[in-house]
Amino acid sequence: MDGQYLLYGSYASYYTAKTRSYLRKKGIPFAERLPSDPQFREKVRPGSGSARIPQLLTPDNIVLQDSVTILDFLELRFPELPAIPTTPCQRIFVHLMELLASEGLLQLAWKHRWLFDETLRFVKMDFGRSFRPQGSDEELMKYGNMIADRMMGHGLPQVTESVKTSLDEQYLGLLAVLENHLVEHPYFLGGHPSAADYAIMGALHAHLGRDPAGLRLMQDNAPRVFRWIEHMIVPEVHSPEFFNRAIEYPADDQVPDTAMRVLHYIAGHFGQQFVLDALAFNQVIEEIKPASGHIFDKDQDQPLLANQQIEYKGTTYPVRGRLYAVWLLQRSQRYFQSLGPDNQARVNQMLGESVSRELVSVPVKACIERVNNRLVAA
Numbered sequence: 001m002d003g004q005y006l007l008y009g010s011y012a013s014y015y016t017a018k019t020r021s022y023l024r025k026k027g028i029p030f031a032e033r034l035p036s037d038p039q040f041r042e043k044v045r046p047g048s049g050s051a052r053i054p055q056l057l058t059p060d061n062i063v064l065q066d067s068v069t070i071l072d073f074l075e076l077r078f079p080e081l082p083a084i085p086t087t088p089c090q091r092i093f094v095h096l097m098e099l100l101a102s103e104g105l106l107q108l109a110w111k112h113r114w115l116f117d118e119t120l121r122f123v124k125m126d127f128g129r130s131f132r133p134q135g136s137d138e139e140l141m142k143y144g145n146m147i148a149d150r151m152m153g154h155g156l157p158q159v160t161e162s163v164k165t166s167l168d169e170q171y172l173g174l175l176a177v178l179e180n181h182l183v184e185h186p187y188f189l190g191g192h193p194s195a196a197d198y199a200i201m202g203a204l205h206a207h208l209g210r211d212p213a214g215l216r217l218m219q220d221n222a223p224r225v226f227r228w229i230e231h232m233i234v235p236e237v238h239s240p241e242f243f244n245r246a247i248e249y250p251a252d253d254q255v256p257d258t259a260m261r262v263l264h265y266i267a268g269h270f271g272q273q274f275v276l277d278a279l280a281f282n283q284v285i286e287e288i289k290p291a292s293g294h295i296f297d298k299d300q301d302q303p304l305l306a307n308q309q310i311e312y313k314g315t316t317y318p319v320r321g322r323l324y325a326v327w328l329l330q331r332s333q334r335y336f337q338s339l340g341p342d343n344q345a346r347v348n349q350m351l352g353e354s355v356s357r358e359l360v361s362v363p364v365k366a367c368i369e370r371v372n373n374r375l376v377a378a
Contacts, residue, residue, distance in 0.1 A: 173265060
């Protein structure tokens with residue numbers, strides 16, 4: 001498809017960072033626009049039924065919302081430098097990283113943004129520019145405060161030194177496993193960028209790699225990660241550090257051990273919530289028994305389910321299941337279920353006895369599709 005794509009998003013936006021990196025590495029012609037662009041309000045939002053960014057307007061006037069949906073759509077149009085490998089272990093790794101690096105790290109990145117005072121002025125001004133690009137400092141802060149009030153009203157924990165220390169420890173642990181991997185590899189899967197790399201850009205670039213508190217820790221403790229982010233936002237696929245590495249996925253369906261350590265670290269810290277989402281979804285399905293085509297929420301593109309009491313490993317959790325998370329979880333599950341016994345055994349051996357393996361195997365009692373930016377029973 002000839003012509004220029006328009007990406008609507010902002011540099012402060014978690015999922016815009018993922019989509020922007022993908023578009024650049026794939027060499028897809030695009031221009032970026034802010035949500036303050038009148039066309040976003042007049043054409044794009046009505047086309048998607050959502051104000052959520054990023055959104056992509058194609059040259060043939062198709063409006064796409066949601067980073068996963070955008071990547072899936074563009075992979076069909078631009079098959080070179082494929083973001084999804086075709087072999088079992090590598091593809092399961094990528095699908096799990098789509099879930100864990102994107103959705104799993106969201107809470108860490110979000111809390112780290114809004115709980116550290118040294119970050120707030122930068123973030124507010126950054127958000128303000130999305131709505132008033134040529135505004136004065138006073139105008140930027142006015143709109144930034146509006147966004148901040150909304151974001152900080154979504155259940156942030158009380159700001160205490162112990163909470164901030166815990167967030168820093170989680171973040172530093174993540175940086176350590178990433179830094180270890182990047183000693184020998186330019187991407188998660190050897191010399192070839194994949195959706196796993198793009199998925200983690202939301203946390204590492206839009207939030208932790210730009211917000212002052214997160215950026216300081218990264219530069220002080222993980223210079224390879226900082227340099228990797230610099231490389232992920234430019235079009236070149238080869239980096240100077242690995243100029244002689246072939247642009248290909250590892251042979252024989254191998255996933256580097258250091259990449260698996262990253263996966264297991266994120267799953268170990270943030271994966272349980274996805275299991276609880278699936279179990280809560282199962283209880284709702286038992287109650288409502290939706291017919292095929294049932295729209296779970298006509299007004300929301302990422303609805304929360306009714307509160308459920310979930311028994312899990314001897315503890316009862318109150319859970320409002322995230323329907324979008326269950327939909328994304330099913331990507332790895334459906335692919336795993338499509339494999340033959342030998343390949344399933346290879347995947348299970350790779351994942352070991354871990355939360356990562358539980359995410360592939362936890363029962364989900366109904367299939368979800370995404371139709372016209374709404375989640376629907378298949």
